[in-house]
Amino acid sequence: MGDGSGRGSGKSSKPEWLQQYDLLGKIGEGTYGLVFLARIKSNANRGKSIAIKKFKLSKDGDGVSPTAIREIMLLREISHENVVLLVNVHINLVDMSLYLAFDYAEHDLYEIIRHHRDKVNQPINQYTVKSLLWQLLNGLNYLHSNWIMHRDLKPSNILVMGDGDEQGVVKIADFGLARIYQAPLKPLSDNGVVVTIWYRSPELLLGTKHYTSAVDMWAVGCIFAELLTLKPLFQGAEVKATQNPFQLDQLDKIFKVLGHPTPEKWPTLVNLPHWQSDVQHIQGRKYESPGLYNVVHLSPKSPAYDLLSKMLEFDPRKRITAAQALEHEYFRVEPLPGINVFATGQPGAVNYPTRPVDTTADFEGTTLLQPSQLVNSGNAVANNMAGSHGMANRSASRPMHMVGMPRMPTQAMGPYNMASQAGMGGGTNPGGLPLQRGVAPQSHQQQQLRRKDPGPGPTGYNPPQQKRRYG
Amino acid sequence: MADFQTSSHRARWIFTPQELVEKYKEANQRAIEALDKFGATRVEVDIDGTLTYPEPLSGTGGDKHSRAKPLNVDEEKLLRVFYEYKIQDACQAFDFPHKIQATALMYFKRFYLQWSVMQHYPKNIMLTCIYAACKIEENHVSAEELGKGISQDHQMILNNEMIVYQSLDFDLIVYAPYRSVEGFVNDMEDFCQAENGLQMFQLALAALRRSNNAHGVLDFESYLSSVIARQNFLHTLSELLESLDAIDVWIEKHYIPTADELKRIDRKVKSCLDPSSHDKSKKREKKSKHKSKRGSEEAPSGG
Numbered sequence: 212m213g214d215g216s217g218r219g220s221g222k223s224s225k226p227e228w229l230q231q232y233d234l235l236g237k238i239g240e241g242t243y244g245l246v247f248l249a250r251i252k253s254n255a256n257r258g259k260s261i262a263i264k265k266f267k268l269s270k271d272g273d274g275v276s277p278t279a280i281r282e283i284m285l286l287r288e289i290s291h292e293n294v295v296l297l298v299n300v301h302i303n304l305v306d307m308s309l310y311l312a313f314d315y316a317e318h319d320l321y322e323i324i325r326h327h328r329d330k331v332n333q334p335i336n337q338y339t340v341k342s343l344l345w346q347l348l349n350g351l352n353y354l355h356s357n358w359i360m361h362r363d364l365k366p367s368n369i370l371v372m373g374d375g376d377e378q379g380v381v382k383i384a385d386f387g388l389a390r391i392y393q394a395p396l397k398p399l400s401d402n403g404v405v406v407t408i409w410y411r412s413p414e415l416l417l418g419t420k421h422y423t424s425a426v427d428m429w430a431v432g433c434i435f436a437e438l439l440t441l442k443p444l445f446q447g448a449e450v451k452a453t454q455n456p457f458q459l460d461q462l463d464k465i466f467k468v469l470g471h472p473t474p475e476k477w478p479t480l481v482n483l484p485h486w487q488s489d490v491q492h493i494q495g496r497k498y499e500s501p502g503l504y505n506v507v508h509l510s511p512k513s514p515a516y517d518l519l520s521k522m523l524e525f526d527p528r529k530r531i532t533a534a535q536a537l538e539h540e541y542f543r544v545e546p547l548p549g550i551n552v553f554a555t556g557q558p559g560a561v562n563y564p565t566r567p568v569d570t571t572a573d574f575e576g577t578t579l580l581q582p583s584q585l586v587n588s589g590n591a592v593a594n595n596m597a598g599s600h601g602m603a604n605r606s607a608s609r610p611m612h613m614v615g616m617p618r619m620p621t622q623a624m625g626p627y628n629m630a631s632q633a634g635m636g637g638g639t640n641p642g643g644l645p646l647q648r649g650v651a652p653q654s655h656q657q658q659q660l661r662r663k664d665p666g667p668g669p670t671g672y673n674p675p676q677q678k679r680r681y682g
Numbered sequence: 683m684a685d686f687q688t689s690s691h692r693a694r695w696i697f698t699p700q701e702l703v704e705k706y707k708e709a710n711q712r713a714i715e716a717l718d719k720f721g722a723t724r725v726e727v728d729i730d731g732t733l734t735y736p737e738p739l740s741g742t743g744g745d746k747h748s749r750a751k752p753l754n755v756d757e758e759k760l761l762r763v764f765y766e767y768k769i770q771d772a773c774q775a776f777d778f779p780h781k782i783q784a785t786a787l788m789y790f791k792r793f794y795l796q797w798s799v800m801q802h803y804p805k806n807i808m809l810t811c812i813y814a815a816c817k818i819e820e821n822h823v824s825a826e827e828l829g830k831g832i833s834q835d836h837q838m839i840l841n842n843e844m845i846v847y848q849s850l851d852f853d854l855i856v857y858a859p860y861r862s863v864e865g866f867v868n869d870m871e872d873f874c875q876a877e878n879g880l881q882m883f884q885l886a887l888a889a890l891r892r893s894n895n896a897h898g899v900l901d902f903e904s905y906l907s908s909v910i911a912r913q914n915f916l917h918t919l920s921e922l923l924e925s926l927d928a929i930d931v932w933i934e935k936h937y938i939p940t941a942d943e944l945k946r947i948d949r950k951v952k953s954c955l956d957p958s959s960h961d962k963s964k965k966r967e968k969k970s971k972h973k974s975k976r977g978s979e980e981a982p983s984g985g
Contacts, residue, residue: 273840274813284855357688396820
C-alpha cells in the first residue's frame with residue numbers, strides 16, 4: 212500500500228487524463244515548469260489546441276506548489292474575455308504535480324514585438340498598438356476591480372489569440388504571482404520580490420513595504436512604450452542573488468529617461484527604505500532628462516504621450532488607474548481600438564509566425580500511474596465548465612474587417628455578471644463597440660508561456676519567481 | 683476576492699439545510715456500503731498522495747457479528763463538531779488570524795460534504811485544512827512547523843493536501859463574516875452594500891445580535907431599523923429578523939458532544955476505518971497517552 216502501486220489504477224504508460232490529448236511538443240519553459248501544446252482527441256472538440264502547463268514540484272518538499280495553487284484558485288473565480296480561462300486541472304498524484312490546461316493562444320506580445328524588430332523592420336500598426344493596449348487595460352481593470360494584482364505583467368505574459376473565433380483578442384496570462392490585495396494579513400512585501408526587473412515600478416525598486424495595483428500600471432506603461440519602439444523602455448541589468456527588489460541599475464535607467472524623482476512631486480518618497488539608505492547612489496546622482504517623448508518618438512502634445520506619461524508617473528498614488536486609462540482621450544481618437552487587434556483594415560497585414568513547437572521534448576513524469584478512483588478523477592475543474600467548447604466552430608478564415616468592427620456576435624457571458632464590475636459597463640467603451648461582452652463564451656482561452664526572454668547579456672532577464680518567499 | 687456575488691463560494695457552496703442533510707446522508711451511505719463490501723471504510727492516502735480503497739472481503743473475511751458497526755449520520759456530525767472546535771483551538775494556539783481559522787473551518791466542512799469521517803479520519807483532515815488555509819491566505823507555515831507545534835506527523839498533513847484541494851474542487855477562496863462584523867462594529871457609514879453578500883451580512887448581524895443580547899449594549903431592533911433605512915435594503919425589518927431568527931435556531935441546535943460520547947464514537951470510527959488494526963491501535967493509543975494528551979482530556983474545551 213505504501214509504495215503507490217495503487218490497486219485499481221490503470222497501468223498504462225500515460226496517465227489517463229493525458230490520453231484525451233494528442234501531445235504535440237513543448238512550447239515553453241520557465242521557472243514554474245514547462246508548457247506543452249496538445250490537441251483534444253474527443254469528438255466534441257476534436258483538434259482543438261490546448262496548452263498544458265506543468266508545474267515543477269515545490270522545492271522545499273512543502274506540499275503542493277503555492278504558485279500553482281495561487282494560479283488555480285484565482286482563475287477559478289474570474290471570468291473575463293481579456294483574461295485567460297482555465298479549462299481543466301489535472302493531477303498526477305504519483306508525484307503531486309499539477310497540470311493546468313488552457314486553450315491555446317498562438318501569439319504573445321513578446322513574439323509580436325520581436326517579429327517587428329527583427330523581421331519586419333517597421334513599427335507595429337497604430338490600430339494594433341491601441342487595440343492591444345485597450346484590451347490589456349480592459350482585462351486589468353477587471354482584475355483590479357476584483358482586488359487582484361497581477362504582479363508579473365510583461366510582454367510574454369500578454370497573449371493574443373490566433374486564427375479562430377477569438378482571433379486577435381488579448382488574454383492576460385500567468386497568475387503565478389498574482390494575489391488578492393484586499394485586507395492582506397501581512398505586508399505585501401513579505402511575498403518577496405515581484406515583477407520582472409524591466410517592468411518593476413520605482414516604489415518596488417525602492418523597497419516599499421506596501422504597494423498597490425499601481426505596480427501593474429507601471430508595467431503597462433513599460434509595455435506600451437515597448438509596443439511603440441519595439442525595445443524595452445528601461446533595460447536595467449539585474450543584480451542576482453539579492454533578496455530585495457532594489458536594483459540600482461534599473462533605477463538608473465528609469466531616472467535617465469524620466470528625470471530624478473523629487474519629494475515635492477512624490478511626497479512619500481522620503482519614507483522608502485532604499486531612498487533613505489542609499490543617499491549617495493540614488494539621491495546623489497544628477498540626471499539630465501532627455502524627455503520621455505524623445506525616447507518613444509511621440510509628440511509631447513499627443514494623446515498617446517499624455518497617457519504614457521500618466522502610466523509612468525513616479526508617485527503610485529498619482530499614477531493613472533486602469534479604469535481611468537480606459538477613459539483616456541487616446542482611445543477616443545482615430546484609429547479607434549477594436550476587438551481583433553490584427554484587423555487593421557489596411558492592406559499588407561503582417562503575418563505573425565506561429566509558435567515553434569519542440570516535438571522532441573519529453574512529457575516527463577507522465578509514465579507513472581494515475582489513480583482512477585478519485586471523486587473527481589483529476590477533472591475537478593471541468594464540471595462547471597462542461598459545454599465550454601460546445602459551440603460549433605465558425606469559419607476560421609481571416610476576413611478583413613473594418614477598423615473597429617466587432618467580429619463577435621454579442622452574447623451573454625458565462626455565469627458571472629460582469630456588467631456590475633466597475634468600469635465594465637459601456638462607459639469605458641470608446642467606440643461604443645460591444646467589446647466587453649462581445650466575445651464568444653466558449654473561448655476564453657489561453658496558454659501560458661514564459662520563455663527565457665533574452666536579457667541584456669549575462670545579467671539576464673530571468674523572472675524573479677525563484678526568489679519568492681512565502682510567509 | 684472582493685466580490686462575493688460572483689464567487690465560487692456563492693455559486694457552488696451555499697446549501698439549504700435540506701441539501702446538507704442529503705449530502706451527509708449520501709456520504710454516510712457510501713461509507714456504509716464500503717463497510718459492507720470490504721469490511722473497512724478507510725481510504726488510504728499513501729505517502730505519495732495516491733488513494734487506496736479497502737480490499738474486497740475474501741470469503742473467509744469473518745462472520746457478520748464481528749464486523750465493525752458503522753457510524754450513523756448523527757454520530758458523524760458529533761465527531762465533525764468536535765474537530766471543528768479542535769481547529770479553533772489549534773489556530774488559537776498558533777495565534778493565527780481569524781481569517782485563517784475561518785478558512786480552515788470552511789475547508790473542513792466542505793471536505794466532509796464529499797466524504798464520511800469513516801473514510802478519512804477527521805484529525806488528519808483537520809490538520810491539512812489548517813495547513814492549506816495558511817497557504818491560501820498568504821500566511822505560509824511549513825507543514826513541519828505546523829506538525830511540530832501540535833505534535834503531529836507533518837507527513838500526514840502533506841499526504842492529504844491534494845485530496846483536500848481536490849475534494850474542494852479547487853474552490854479555495856472562501857468568505858467569512860469577520861469583515862462584515864468589523865463593518866457593523868465600526869458602524870461604517872457607507873458600509874459596502876453591494877460587495878458583501880447577503881449571507882455574510884446576515885451571519886454578521888446574527889452574531890452581533892447574540893452578543894448584544896448577552897451584554898445589552900443597545901436596542902438592537904432600532905439599530906436594525908436604522909441600518910435598513912440607511913442602506914436602502916430590499917428587506918423589511920421583519921424579513922431581516924426572520925432570517926436572523928433562523929440563524930439563531932440553527933445555533934441553538936448546535937450540540938457539542940460530551941467526552942464520553944466522543945470516546946465511544948471515536949472507538950467506533952476507528953474500528954470502521956480499519957477493523958484489523960483495532961487491537962493494535964488500542965495499544966498504540968495507550969502508549970501515546972503519555973506523550974500527547976488524549977482520551978478524556980481531548981474533550982472539547984469550548985462552551
